[in-house]
Amino acid sequence: MKFLYLLGLVLFCLISSCNNRRSDDQHGSDNDSTTLFHLLKPEETGIDFVNEVVDGENFNILTYRNFYNGGGVAIGDINNDSLPDIYFTS
Numbered sequence: 001m002k003f004l005y006l007l008g009l010v011l012f013c014l015i016s017s018c019n020n021r022r023s024d025d026q027h028g029s030d031n032d033s034t035t036l037f038h039l040l041k042p043e044e045t046g047i048d049f050v051n052e053v054v055d056g057e058n059f060n061i062l063t064y065r066n067f068y069n070g071g072g073v074a075i076g077d078i079n080n081d082s083l084p085d086i087y088f089t090s
Contacts, residue, residue, distance in 0.1 A: 049088045 042048045053068060055061075061068060071089030078085045 047086065051088075 051071060073089075074087045075084050077083065078087075
C-alpha cells in the first residue's frame with residue numbers, strides 16, 4: 001500500500017512540474033538585462049568565421065569519427081596588447 005502512495009506522489013510531482021511555456025520565454029528575450037549571453041552580428045564583433053565541412057569519399061563521417069564535431073576556440077592575450085585574441089580551429 002505504501003508503494004501506491006509513493007507512486008501517486010511521484011506522479012503528482014511529475015505532472016505538477018509540467019508547463020506550457022517555451023524555454024526561450026522562461027529566459028527572457030535578447031533585450032532582457034538578465035540574459036547572460038546574446039547573439040551579436042559579425043559586423044559588431046569583427047569576427048567572420050565559417051566552419052565549412054565538405055564530405056568526400058575518403059574523408060567523411062564513416063572514415064573519420066569526429067568529422068562533424070567541429071574544432072575549438074581559444075581566447076587569450078597572445079601578443080600582449082591587453083586585448084583578447086580569438087583563435088578558431090576547424
